[in-house]
Amino acid sequence: MAGGHVEGRVGGVGHLVVHGHSPVHRLAPEAKVVATFAFVICVALTPREQIWAFGVHAAVAISIVALAGVPTRVLLARLAVIIPFLTFAVLVPFVAGGEEVDVLGVGLSRDGLWGAWNVAAKASIGATASIILSATTSVPEILKALTRLRVPRVLVSIMSFMMRYLDLLVDQLGRMRTSMTARCHDPRWLWQAKPIASSAGALFVRSYERGERVHQAMLSRGFSGTMPDTEERATPGADWVRAALPPVVALAALLSAVVL
Amino acid sequence: MIAMHAPDGFLEAPVALATAVIALVFVALALRLSGRELGDRQVPLAGIAAAFIFAAQMFNFPVAAGTTGHLMGGALAAILLGPWVGSLVVTVVVVVQALLFADGGLTALGYNVINMATVTAFGGWAVFRLLRRVMPRNAAGVMGATAIAALVSVVLSAAAFSVQWLFGASAEVPFDTVFGAMVGVHVLIGVGEAIISALAVGAVLAARPDLVTGASDLDAAQLSAERRVGRRTFVFGGLFVAVVFATVVSQFAVDNPDGLEKVAIDEGFIEAGRDHALDSSIFSDYATSGVGNETLSLAVAGVSGVLITLLVGLGLISAARQGRGRAGA
Numbered sequence: 001m002a003g004g005h006v007e008g009r010v011g012g013v014g015h016l017v018v019h020g021h022s023p024v025h026r027l028a029p030e031a032k033v034v035a036t037f038a039f040v041i042c043v044a045l046t047p048r049e050q051i052w053a054f055g056v057h058a059a060v061a062i063s064i065v066a067l068a069g070v071p072t073r074v075l076l077a078r079l080a081v082i083i084p085f086l087t088f089a090v091l092v093p094f095v096a097g098g099e100e101v102d103v104l105g106v107g108l109s110r111d112g113l114w115g116a117w118n119v120a121a122k123a124s125i126g127a128t129a130s131i132i133l134s135a136t137t138s139v140p141e142i143l144k145a146l147t148r149l150r151v152p153r154v155l156v157s158i159m160s161f162m163m164r165y166l167d168l169l170v171d172q173l174g175r176m177r178t179s180m181t182a183r184c185h186d187p188r189w190l191w192q193a194k195p196i197a198s199s200a201g202a203l204f205v206r207s208y209e210r211g212e213r214v215h216q217a218m219l220s221r222g223f224s225g226t227m228p229d230t231e232e233r234a235t236p237g238a239d240w241v242r243a244a245l246p247p248v249v250a251l252a253a254l255l256s257a258v259v260l
Numbered sequence: 261m262i263a264m265h266a267p268d269g270f271l272e273a274p275v276a277l278a279t280a281v282i283a284l285v286f287v288a289l290a291l292r293l294s295g296r297e298l299g300d301r302q303v304p305l306a307g308i309a310a311a312f313i314f315a316a317q318m319f320n321f322p323v324a325a326g327t328t329g330h331l332m333g334g335a336l337a338a339i340l341l342g343p344w345v346g347s348l349v350v351t352v353v354v355v356v357q358a359l360l361f362a363d364g365g366l367t368a369l370g371y372n373v374i375n376m377a378t379v380t381a382f383g384g385w386a387v388f389r390l391l392r393r394v395m396p397r398n399a400a401g402v403m404g405a406t407a408i409a410a411l412v413s414v415v416l417s418a419a420a421f422s423v424q425w426l427f428g429a430s431a432e433v434p435f436d437t438v439f440g441a442m443v444g445v446h447v448l449i450g451v452g453e454a455i456i457s458a459l460a461v462g463a464v465l466a467a468r469p470d471l472v473t474g475a476s477d478l479d480a481a482q483l484s485a486e487r488r489v490g491r492r493t494f495v496f497g498g499l500f501v502a503v504v505f506a507t508v509v510s511q512f513a514v515d516n517p518d519g520l521e522k523v524a525i526d527e528g529f530i531e532a533g534r535d536h537a538l539d540s541s542i543f544s545d546y547a548t549s550g551v552g553n554e555t556l557s558l559a560v561a562g563v564s565g566v567l568i569t570l571l572v573g574l575g576l577i578s579a580a581r582q583g584r585g586r587a588g589a
């Protein structure tokens with residue numbers, strides 16, 4: 001398998017979904033995609049001074065995590081991607097200008113503190129929303145959802161080819177790293193980058209040639225440029241209603257936060 | 261690093277909306293204009309290139325002890341696939357990372373796509389085309405142009421983020437501070453991007469030159485031509501870029517007092533800091549004493565910095581060569 005931190009970051013595209021049969025898993029994927037975007041937009045628009053509204057947003061997100069049965073460990077591990085930005089948020093109060101407040105004897109920018117809170121709250125709730133989506137919806141389902149939501153065909157096809165080859169590429173990358181390490185290559189400095197770059201070039205040529213072969217195989221089996229939608233049913237109305245619940249609660253919190 | 265994959269709430273809503281609209285316009289244009297290139301054969305290639313960029317972004321390469329950067333890939337994608345398809349490919353990567361990996365916020369997609377896909381692909385491509393005119397018409401010339409285009413694309417991306425920060429900062433951090441820090445860090449990251457992109461393009465050129473859109477005007481004979489000129493071009497090109505940055509970018513970076521100095525002036529404790537031991541250094545405050553014109557003195561300080569770095573670098577390289585020679589003998 002992919003070695004070291006390569007695995008840590010992706011963990012295999014096929015393993016993004018946490019298997020389950022919860023109501024969240026069963027919702028129509030297109031309803032989930034729209035609801036996720038709507039929810040995150042409501043969170044992003046909430047004024048930062050209304051701390052209670054973020055409490056409502058967080059409560060909504062956490063209760064969906066519980067309903068979907070996504071383990072806390074998985075959630076926290078995937079939330080790790082926002083850590084660099086939380087670090088940045090911690091620095092903001094020290095470099096921002098404007099009025100200062102005294103915190104434990106250190107003068108911090110009031111505006112900077114609000115800015116840090118703003119980024120930390122919105123980033124963690126927003127990231128939780130996408131993690132719920134990817135943990136309860138398989139990649140083919142998301143691609144189907146995007147097609148039904150009328151995302152341009154070419155984009156969806158690029159995306160589907162990308163997802164299909166990603167695991168393969170990551171595995172190949174892992175094997176290349178293993179063979180490089182086995183030959184005592186342990187890059188630590190910039191001037192050791194040549195083998196990495198050459199293997200990147202080799203990786204590109206190999207995957208392209210594999211793609212050419214696969215594409216010809218697909219054409220010979222009647223591929224016309226798009227994958228047929230084998231499931232012709234329309235999205236059930238009940239799914240739209242159920243999926244709308246979290247964004248509606250978030251919207252209510254947003255509206256009352258703006259009015260109050 | 262911070263320009264990459266910004267989360268929700270990083271910039272204010274109006275900027276998020278405006279950049280989303282601009283990004284959508286670019287995607288629509290790219291879809292229309294790449295329609296001819298994106299034939300039946302090209303879609304799988306674009307998908308594989310997207311997977312490749314995704315995988316390549318996981319290669320954390322060391323910038324200096326303790327700091328790592330990763331490939332952005334915009335310039336590389338543009339040079340391999342052309343700017344329209346290249347920008348679409350990186351856009352797809354950024355969208356999938358946000359949607360499935362929570363890497364970058366969904367409401368931040370507008371500025372993330374612009375900074376990581378649009379600016380790097382088109383900026384990198386523009387620099388690449390310009391340089392191809394002056395670089396030798398062989399594989400080394402293509403690689404040299406790729407290296408500089410990749411470096412510039414990363415710096416442009418950082419600069420684009422700083423401009424967006426100017427319009428939609430979620431906190432009142434002075435523009436100079438953000439610009440200086442972003443561009444500074446990304447010049448270092450850009451060096452890694454430059455080396456990896458150039459060598460990757462070189463590897464593809466060696467195996468399948470027909471796959472490099474940016475070199476489609478060269479025939480096989482030109483590609484396998486003498487490579488020696490390449491190293492000189494590479495060094496002079498790199499030096500040229502460094503000098504340009506030192507003289508031009510330093511104007512932005514230190515034109516106004518930095519954040520701390522500004523606070524110091526506002527709070528009136530700047531006087532307390534006057535008697536600094538280094539005040540007598542000729543480059544104190546990045547301006548040369550004894551040169552009257554401020555712009556000129558900044559430029560002199562910048563160029564001296566480049567020269568010093570270059571000399572130290574040459575020294576290190578020749579030292580390493582000697583060491584290797586001894587080990588080999």
